[in-house]
Amino acid sequence: MSRRPMVRPGGRSARVQEAVHTAVRELVAEVGRDALTVPQVATRAGVTPSTVYRRWGDLKELLSDVAVERLRPETPPDDLGNLSADLTAWAEEFLDEMSSPPGRAYIRDALLGDPDGGNGGQCSAYAAEQIDVVLTRAAGRGEPAPDVETVIDRVVAPMMYRILFRPDGLTPTYAHRLVTGLLAAGA
Amino acid sequence: MSRRPMVRPGGRSARVQEAVHTAVRELVAEVGRDALTVPQVATRAGVTPSTVYRRWGDLKELLSDVAVERLRPETPPDDLGNLSADLTAWAEEFLDEMSSPPGRAYIRDALLGDPDGGNGGQCSAYAAEQIDVVLTRAAGRGEPAPDVETVIDRVVAPMMYRILFRPDGLTPTYAHRLVTGLLAAGA
DNA sequence: CCGCTAGAAGCAAGGATTTTGCATTAAGGT
DNA sequence: ACCTTAATGCAAAATCCTTGCTTCTAGCGG
Incomplete structure:
Protein backbone atom coordinates (compact mmCIF):
# COMPACT_ATOMS: atom_id res chain seq x y z
CA MET A 1 0.00 0.00 0.00
CA ASP A 58 -5.00 18.56 -27.52
CA LEU A 59 -4.53 22.26 -28.18
CA LYS A 60 -7.96 23.11 -26.86
CA GLU A 61 -7.37 21.28 -23.59
CA LEU A 62 -4.12 23.15 -23.16
CA LEU A 63 -5.84 26.46 -23.83
CA SER A 64 -8.53 25.45 -21.37
CA ASP A 65 -5.89 24.87 -18.71
CA VAL A 66 -4.29 28.24 -19.32
CA ALA A 67 -7.66 29.98 -19.40
CA VAL A 68 -8.75 28.64 -16.03
CA GLU A 69 -5.51 29.86 -14.50
CA ARG A 70 -6.05 33.35 -15.87
CA LEU A 71 -9.67 33.44 -14.73
CA ARG A 72 -8.65 32.88 -11.11
CA PRO A 73 -9.33 36.06 -9.11
CA GLU A 74 -6.17 37.75 -7.91
CA THR A 75 -7.52 39.64 -4.94
CA PRO A 76 -10.55 39.41 -2.66
CA PRO A 77 -13.40 41.83 -3.43
CA ASP A 78 -13.14 45.35 -2.02
CA ASP A 79 -14.86 46.24 1.23
CA LEU A 80 -16.84 49.42 0.67
CA GLY A 81 -18.81 49.31 3.90
CA ASN A 82 -22.14 47.83 2.86
CA LEU A 83 -23.53 44.93 0.89
CA SER A 84 -25.08 46.90 -1.92
CA ALA A 85 -21.88 48.77 -2.70
CA ASP A 86 -19.71 45.66 -2.37
CA LEU A 87 -21.89 43.56 -4.63
CA THR A 88 -22.32 46.30 -7.20
CA ALA A 89 -18.61 46.97 -7.38
CA TRP A 90 -17.82 43.29 -7.69
CA ALA A 91 -20.45 42.74 -10.39
CA GLU A 92 -19.30 45.73 -12.40
CA GLU A 93 -15.70 44.62 -12.32
CA PHE A 94 -16.68 41.05 -13.16
CA LEU A 95 -18.73 42.18 -16.13
CA ASP A 96 -16.01 44.52 -17.32
CA GLU A 97 -13.32 41.86 -17.23
CA MET A 98 -15.41 39.01 -18.60
CA SER A 99 -17.07 40.91 -21.41
CA SER A 100 -13.82 42.21 -22.84
CA PRO A 101 -12.55 40.37 -25.91
CA PRO A 102 -9.76 38.59 -24.00
CA GLY A 103 -12.15 37.78 -21.17
CA ARG A 104 -14.65 36.23 -23.53
CA ALA A 105 -11.86 34.31 -25.22
CA TYR A 106 -10.75 32.85 -21.90
CA ILE A 107 -14.28 31.85 -20.97
CA ARG A 108 -14.77 30.14 -24.29
CA ASP A 109 -11.44 28.37 -24.05
CA ALA A 110 -12.19 27.24 -20.53
CA LEU A 111 -15.50 25.74 -21.65
CA LEU A 112 -14.19 24.39 -24.91
CA GLY A 113 -11.48 21.94 -23.88
CA ASP A 114 -13.39 20.58 -20.98
CA PRO A 115 -13.98 16.86 -21.24
CA ASP A 116 -15.41 16.25 -17.75
CA GLY A 117 -16.84 19.68 -17.06
CA GLY A 118 -14.28 20.33 -14.36
CA ASN A 119 -12.91 23.56 -15.74
CA GLY A 120 -16.28 25.21 -16.15
CA GLY A 121 -17.10 24.21 -12.60
CA GLN A 122 -13.84 25.74 -11.46
CA CYS A 123 -14.73 29.09 -13.03
CA SER A 124 -18.09 29.03 -11.31
CA ALA A 125 -16.41 28.13 -8.03
CA TYR A 126 -14.14 31.17 -8.31
CA ALA A 127 -17.14 33.47 -8.65
CA ALA A 128 -19.00 31.69 -5.83
CA GLU A 129 -16.00 32.10 -3.56
CA GLN A 130 -15.75 35.83 -4.20
CA ILE A 131 -19.47 36.27 -3.64
CA ASP A 132 -19.28 34.27 -0.44
CA VAL A 133 -16.67 36.68 0.90
CA VAL A 134 -18.96 39.62 0.18
CA LEU A 135 -22.01 37.94 1.75
CA THR A 136 -20.18 36.71 4.83
CA ARG A 137 -18.89 40.22 5.38
CA ALA A 138 -22.44 41.58 5.11
CA ALA A 139 -23.72 39.01 7.60
CA GLY A 140 -20.96 40.09 9.97
CA ARG A 141 -22.32 43.63 9.77
CA GLY A 142 -25.80 42.39 10.58
CA GLU A 143 -27.10 43.18 7.10
CA PRO A 144 -29.73 40.86 5.64
CA ALA A 145 -28.16 39.02 2.72
CA PRO A 146 -29.26 36.51 0.09
CA ASP A 147 -27.38 33.25 -0.23
CA VAL A 148 -24.69 32.53 -2.79
CA GLU A 149 -26.90 30.48 -5.07
CA THR A 150 -29.40 33.30 -5.34
CA VAL A 151 -26.70 35.79 -6.26
CA ILE A 152 -25.45 33.42 -8.92
CA ASP A 153 -28.94 33.03 -10.37
CA ARG A 154 -29.79 36.72 -10.26
CA VAL A 155 -26.49 38.44 -11.01
CA VAL A 156 -23.79 36.13 -12.35
CA ALA A 157 -25.94 34.00 -14.63
CA PRO A 158 -27.59 36.90 -16.49
CA MET A 159 -24.25 38.56 -17.09
CA MET A 160 -22.63 35.37 -18.26
CA TYR A 161 -25.57 34.49 -20.48
CA ARG A 162 -25.35 37.81 -22.24
CA ILE A 163 -21.58 37.65 -22.52
CA LEU A 164 -21.83 34.29 -24.24
CA PHE A 165 -25.00 34.66 -26.28
CA ARG A 166 -25.42 38.39 -26.88
CA PRO A 167 -22.10 40.13 -26.50
CA ASP A 168 -23.42 43.54 -27.54
CA GLY A 169 -24.63 46.37 -25.38
CA LEU A 170 -23.26 45.33 -22.01
CA THR A 171 -22.64 48.24 -19.68
CA PRO A 172 -21.85 48.69 -15.97
CA THR A 173 -25.42 49.95 -15.65
CA TYR A 174 -26.68 46.48 -16.44
CA ALA A 175 -24.65 44.94 -13.63
CA HIS A 176 -25.86 47.65 -11.27
CA ARG A 177 -29.48 47.03 -12.23
CA LEU A 178 -29.19 43.32 -11.57
CA VAL A 179 -27.81 43.88 -8.08
CA THR A 180 -30.43 46.50 -7.30
CA GLY A 181 -33.21 44.25 -8.50
CA LEU A 182 -31.98 41.44 -6.30
CA LEU A 183 -31.51 43.45 -3.11
CA ALA A 184 -34.76 45.40 -3.56
CA ALA A 185 -36.66 42.12 -3.49
CA GLY A 186 -36.09 41.99 0.25
CA ALA A 187 -32.99 39.83 0.32
CA MET B 1 -23.60 48.35 -61.96
CA ASP B 58 -12.93 24.32 -39.70
CA LEU B 59 -14.64 21.32 -38.14
CA LYS B 60 -15.86 23.32 -35.17
CA GLU B 61 -17.45 25.97 -37.34
CA LEU B 62 -19.25 23.27 -39.28
CA LEU B 63 -20.45 21.69 -36.05
CA SER B 64 -21.59 25.12 -34.90
CA ASP B 65 -23.67 25.49 -38.04
CA VAL B 66 -25.28 22.10 -37.60
CA ALA B 67 -25.89 22.70 -33.90
CA VAL B 68 -27.76 25.95 -34.48
CA GLU B 69 -30.04 24.19 -36.91
CA ARG B 70 -30.85 21.49 -34.39
CA LEU B 71 -31.47 24.00 -31.63
CA ARG B 72 -34.24 25.69 -33.61
CA PRO B 73 -37.58 25.03 -31.92
CA GLU B 74 -39.87 22.81 -33.92
CA THR B 75 -43.21 23.87 -32.52
CA PRO B 76 -44.62 26.90 -30.69
CA PRO B 77 -45.03 26.52 -26.92
CA ASP B 78 -48.19 24.84 -25.65
CA ASP B 79 -51.16 26.93 -24.55
CA LEU B 80 -52.25 25.72 -21.12
CA GLY B 81 -54.59 28.56 -20.35
CA ASN B 82 -52.52 30.84 -18.14
CA LEU B 83 -49.12 32.46 -18.03
CA SER B 84 -47.74 30.58 -15.07
CA ALA B 85 -48.54 27.18 -16.52
CA ASP B 86 -47.31 28.13 -20.00
CA LEU B 87 -44.02 29.52 -18.76
CA THR B 88 -43.38 26.67 -16.36
CA ALA B 89 -44.07 24.08 -19.02
CA TRP B 90 -41.85 25.83 -21.51
CA ALA B 91 -39.01 26.24 -19.01
CA GLU B 92 -39.17 22.64 -17.91
CA GLU B 93 -39.06 21.37 -21.45
CA PHE B 94 -36.26 23.77 -22.31
CA LEU B 95 -34.20 22.64 -19.34
CA ASP B 96 -34.88 18.99 -20.06
CA GLU B 97 -33.78 19.25 -23.66
CA MET B 98 -30.83 21.52 -23.10
CA SER B 99 -29.37 19.77 -20.09
CA SER B 100 -29.35 16.35 -21.73
CA PRO B 101 -25.95 15.22 -22.99
CA PRO B 102 -26.82 15.83 -26.66
CA GLY B 103 -28.40 19.16 -25.79
CA ARG B 104 -25.32 20.29 -23.93
CA ALA B 105 -23.15 19.15 -26.80
CA TYR B 106 -25.17 21.21 -29.28
CA ILE B 107 -24.99 24.30 -27.10
CA ARG B 108 -21.26 23.98 -26.71
CA ASP B 109 -20.76 23.40 -30.41
CA ALA B 110 -22.95 26.36 -31.28
CA LEU B 111 -21.01 28.67 -28.99
CA LEU B 112 -17.51 27.45 -29.57
CA GLY B 113 -17.24 27.49 -33.34
CA ASP B 114 -18.58 30.96 -33.56
CA PRO B 115 -16.15 33.58 -34.81
CA ASP B 116 -18.51 36.58 -34.95
CA GLY B 117 -20.97 35.54 -32.26
CA GLY B 118 -23.80 35.18 -34.76
CA ASN B 119 -24.69 31.62 -33.88
CA GLY B 120 -24.95 32.24 -30.16
CA GLY B 121 -27.18 35.21 -30.87
CA GLN B 122 -29.36 32.99 -33.03
CA CYS B 123 -29.85 30.52 -30.18
CA SER B 124 -30.83 33.33 -27.87
CA ALA B 125 -33.21 34.66 -30.50
CA TYR B 126 -34.94 31.29 -30.70
CA ALA B 127 -35.61 31.31 -26.97
CA ALA B 128 -36.71 34.94 -27.04
CA GLU B 129 -39.15 34.18 -29.82
CA GLN B 130 -40.74 31.30 -27.93
CA ILE B 131 -41.02 33.40 -24.79
CA ASP B 132 -42.54 36.24 -26.75
CA VAL B 133 -45.30 33.93 -27.95
CA VAL B 134 -46.09 32.95 -24.37
CA LEU B 135 -46.07 36.54 -23.13
CA THR B 136 -48.12 37.91 -25.99
CA ARG B 137 -50.69 35.22 -25.36
CA ALA B 138 -50.82 36.20 -21.68
CA ALA B 139 -51.26 39.86 -22.57
CA GLY B 140 -54.15 38.86 -24.83
CA ARG B 141 -55.81 37.23 -21.84
CA GLY B 142 -55.36 40.40 -19.82
CA GLU B 143 -52.79 38.84 -17.50
CA PRO B 144 -49.98 41.02 -16.20
CA ALA B 145 -46.74 39.80 -17.74
CA PRO B 146 -43.05 40.67 -17.54
CA ASP B 147 -41.17 41.53 -20.70
CA VAL B 148 -38.99 39.15 -22.67
CA GLU B 149 -35.70 40.51 -21.39
CA THR B 150 -36.77 39.97 -17.81
CA VAL B 151 -37.73 36.37 -18.50
CA ILE B 152 -34.38 35.81 -20.12
CA ASP B 153 -32.54 37.24 -17.13
CA ARG B 154 -34.60 35.41 -14.53
CA VAL B 155 -35.34 32.06 -16.16
CA VAL B 156 -33.28 31.34 -19.27
CA ALA B 157 -29.95 32.71 -18.05
CA PRO B 158 -29.85 30.81 -14.75
CA MET B 159 -30.70 27.55 -16.49
CA MET B 160 -28.14 28.09 -19.19
CA TYR B 161 -25.46 29.15 -16.74
CA ARG B 162 -25.88 25.96 -14.77
CA ILE B 163 -26.00 23.83 -17.88
CA LEU B 164 -22.68 25.22 -19.03
CA PHE B 165 -20.83 25.68 -15.77
CA ARG B 166 -22.40 23.26 -13.29
CA PRO B 167 -24.10 20.45 -15.17
CA ASP B 168 -25.02 18.48 -12.06
CA GLY B 169 -28.24 18.45 -10.13
CA LEU B 170 -30.60 20.09 -12.60
CA THR B 171 -34.21 19.08 -12.14
CA PRO B 172 -37.58 20.28 -13.43
CA THR B 173 -38.13 21.65 -9.93
CA TYR B 174 -35.39 24.17 -10.52
CA ALA B 175 -37.09 25.49 -13.66
CA HIS B 176 -40.38 25.66 -11.81
CA ARG B 177 -38.83 27.57 -8.93
CA LEU B 178 -37.32 30.15 -11.28
CA VAL B 179 -40.65 30.83 -12.94
CA THR B 180 -42.46 31.03 -9.61
CA GLY B 181 -39.86 33.40 -8.23
CA LEU B 182 -40.23 35.67 -11.22
CA LEU B 183 -44.04 35.79 -11.31
CA ALA B 184 -44.36 36.12 -7.53
CA ALA B 185 -42.36 39.34 -7.70
CA GLY B 186 -45.41 41.05 -9.16
CA ALA B 187 -44.60 40.70 -12.85
C1' DC C 1 24.54 7.48 0.36
C1' DC C 2 23.31 4.31 -3.47
C1' DG C 3 20.69 1.84 -6.41
C1' DC C 4 15.63 0.81 -8.07
C1' DT C 5 11.35 1.84 -10.10
C1' DA C 6 8.22 4.03 -12.71
C1' DG C 7 6.43 8.25 -14.56
C1' DA C 8 7.68 11.77 -17.78
C1' DA C 9 10.21 13.59 -21.75
C1' DG C 10 12.98 12.99 -26.17
C1' DC C 11 13.31 11.13 -30.73
C1' DA C 12 11.91 9.65 -35.10
C1' DA C 13 9.00 7.26 -38.37
C1' DG C 14 4.45 6.68 -40.12
C1' DG C 15 -0.11 8.14 -41.05
C1' DA C 16 -3.68 11.50 -41.23
C1' DT C 17 -5.17 16.04 -41.80
C1' DT C 18 -5.02 20.74 -43.64
C1' DT C 19 -3.61 23.94 -47.12
C1' DT C 20 -3.11 25.64 -51.84
C1' DG C 21 -2.79 26.35 -56.98
C1' DC C 22 -5.11 25.28 -61.06
C1' DA C 23 -8.75 23.31 -63.97
C1' DT C 24 -13.68 22.56 -64.30
C1' DT C 25 -18.56 23.15 -63.40
C1' DA C 26 -22.75 25.61 -62.98
C1' DA C 27 -25.70 29.68 -61.02
C1' DG C 28 -27.45 34.13 -62.08
C1' DG C 29 -27.66 38.16 -64.75
C1' DT C 30 -27.64 40.49 -69.32
C1' DA D 1 -27.95 32.02 -75.57
C1' DC D 2 -23.76 34.00 -73.70
C1' DC D 3 -20.74 35.80 -69.99
C1' DT D 4 -19.13 36.39 -65.61
C1' DT D 5 -17.75 34.50 -61.49
C1' DA D 6 -18.61 31.94 -57.32
C1' DA D 7 -18.20 27.21 -56.01
C1' DT D 8 -16.37 22.70 -56.54
C1' DG D 9 -13.07 18.95 -57.89
C1' DC D 10 -8.45 17.36 -58.09
C1' DA D 11 -3.89 16.54 -56.58
C1' DA D 12 0.48 17.83 -54.62
C1' DA D 13 2.78 19.79 -50.72
C1' DA D 14 3.09 21.21 -46.13
C1' DT D 15 1.85 20.70 -41.65
C1' DC D 16 0.17 18.37 -37.90
C1' DC D 17 -0.96 14.26 -34.97
C1' DT D 18 0.08 9.59 -33.40
C1' DT D 19 2.97 5.96 -31.63
C1' DG D 20 6.64 2.73 -30.39
C1' DC D 21 10.86 2.90 -28.34
C1' DT D 22 14.72 4.97 -25.73
C1' DT D 23 16.56 8.03 -22.32
C1' DC D 24 16.28 10.81 -18.32
C1' DT D 25 15.03 11.87 -13.61
C1' DA D 26 12.20 12.41 -9.40
C1' DG D 27 10.84 9.78 -5.48
C1' DC D 28 11.55 5.81 -2.57
C1' DG D 29 13.60 1.92 0.01
C1' DG D 30 17.67 -0.14 1.63
Missing part, protein backbone atom coordinates in the same frame (compact mmCIF):
# COMPACT_ATOMS: atom_id res chain seq x y z
CA SER A 2 2.26 2.75 -1.25
CA ARG A 3 1.64 6.42 -0.71
CA ARG A 4 0.47 7.54 -4.08
CA PRO A 5 3.27 8.67 -6.35
CA MET A 6 0.75 8.86 -9.17
CA VAL A 7 1.67 12.44 -9.84
CA ARG A 8 4.86 14.41 -9.62
CA PRO A 9 4.07 18.04 -9.18
CA GLY A 10 7.65 19.01 -8.38
CA GLY A 11 10.80 18.93 -10.42
CA ARG A 12 10.97 18.60 -14.13
CA SER A 13 7.26 18.15 -14.77
CA ALA A 14 6.55 21.40 -13.00
CA ARG A 15 9.17 23.21 -15.06
CA VAL A 16 7.72 21.86 -18.28
CA GLN A 17 4.20 22.87 -17.32
CA GLU A 18 5.37 26.35 -16.43
CA ALA A 19 7.34 26.71 -19.66
CA VAL A 20 4.42 25.53 -21.78
CA HIS A 21 1.91 27.81 -20.10
CA THR A 22 4.23 30.77 -20.50
CA ALA A 23 4.76 29.92 -24.15
CA VAL A 24 1.01 29.81 -24.71
CA ARG A 25 0.46 33.21 -23.13
CA GLU A 26 3.30 34.79 -25.08
CA LEU A 27 2.27 33.32 -28.39
CA VAL A 28 -1.38 34.20 -27.97
CA ALA A 29 -0.27 37.78 -27.49
CA GLU A 30 2.11 37.67 -30.44
CA VAL A 31 0.43 35.73 -33.22
CA GLY A 32 -3.13 35.50 -31.97
CA ARG A 33 -5.01 32.46 -30.81
CA ASP A 34 -6.23 31.43 -34.25
CA ALA A 35 -2.71 31.06 -35.58
CA LEU A 36 -1.60 29.08 -32.56
CA THR A 37 -0.39 25.52 -33.07
CA VAL A 38 0.97 22.86 -30.78
CA PRO A 39 4.37 22.59 -32.50
CA GLN A 40 4.76 26.35 -32.18
CA VAL A 41 4.06 26.25 -28.47
CA ALA A 42 6.37 23.29 -27.99
CA THR A 43 9.25 24.97 -29.79
CA ARG A 44 8.86 28.16 -27.77
CA ALA A 45 8.73 26.18 -24.55
CA GLY A 46 11.83 24.19 -25.47
CA VAL A 47 9.90 20.94 -25.48
CA THR A 48 8.97 18.36 -28.09
CA PRO A 49 5.44 18.39 -29.45
CA SER A 50 4.79 14.85 -28.32
CA THR A 51 5.23 15.96 -24.73
CA VAL A 52 2.47 18.49 -25.14
CA TYR A 53 0.21 16.00 -26.88
CA ARG A 54 0.73 13.40 -24.17
CA ARG A 55 0.16 15.72 -21.24
CA TRP A 56 -2.69 17.79 -22.63
CA GLY A 57 -3.87 15.64 -25.50
CA SER B 2 -24.54 44.80 -61.18
CA ARG B 3 -26.93 43.75 -58.48
CA ARG B 4 -24.96 41.85 -55.89
CA PRO B 5 -24.65 38.17 -56.64
CA MET B 6 -22.18 37.83 -53.79
CA VAL B 7 -23.85 34.68 -52.56
CA ARG B 8 -25.61 31.83 -54.23
CA PRO B 9 -28.00 30.20 -51.82
CA GLY B 10 -29.78 28.10 -54.42
CA GLY B 11 -28.73 25.24 -56.66
CA ARG B 12 -25.63 23.19 -56.18
CA SER B 13 -24.37 25.07 -53.15
CA ALA B 14 -27.59 24.33 -51.35
CA ARG B 15 -27.36 20.66 -52.22
CA VAL B 16 -23.79 20.49 -50.94
CA GLN B 17 -24.71 22.22 -47.71
CA GLU B 18 -27.60 19.84 -47.19
CA ALA B 19 -25.47 16.79 -47.93
CA VAL B 20 -22.72 17.92 -45.58
CA HIS B 21 -25.10 18.71 -42.74
CA THR B 22 -26.78 15.35 -43.14
CA ALA B 23 -23.42 13.62 -43.16
CA VAL B 24 -22.45 15.35 -39.92
CA ARG B 25 -25.66 14.32 -38.18
CA GLU B 26 -25.36 10.73 -39.31
CA LEU B 27 -21.71 10.41 -38.40
CA VAL B 28 -22.12 12.02 -35.01
CA ALA B 29 -24.74 9.38 -34.28
CA GLU B 30 -22.59 6.58 -35.64
CA VAL B 31 -19.03 7.21 -34.54
CA GLY B 32 -19.49 9.95 -31.96
CA ARG B 33 -18.40 13.54 -32.13
CA ASP B 34 -14.89 12.98 -30.83
CA ALA B 35 -14.00 10.62 -33.63
CA LEU B 36 -15.42 12.94 -36.26
CA THR B 37 -13.06 14.30 -38.92
CA VAL B 38 -13.50 16.56 -41.90
CA PRO B 39 -12.37 13.98 -44.49
CA GLN B 40 -14.88 11.52 -43.03
CA VAL B 41 -17.72 13.99 -43.36
CA ALA B 42 -16.68 14.93 -46.86
CA THR B 43 -16.56 11.33 -48.03
CA ARG B 44 -20.00 10.59 -46.59
CA ALA B 45 -21.41 13.71 -48.22
CA GLY B 46 -19.88 12.85 -51.58
CA VAL B 47 -17.75 15.96 -51.54
CA THR B 48 -14.04 16.65 -51.44
CA PRO B 49 -12.50 17.76 -48.16
CA SER B 50 -11.28 21.00 -49.66
CA THR B 51 -14.86 22.05 -50.27
CA VAL B 52 -15.66 21.65 -46.61
CA TYR B 53 -12.52 23.49 -45.55
CA ARG B 54 -13.23 26.37 -47.90
CA ARG B 55 -16.89 26.81 -46.95
CA TRP B 56 -16.67 26.23 -43.22
CA GLY B 57 -12.97 26.69 -42.59
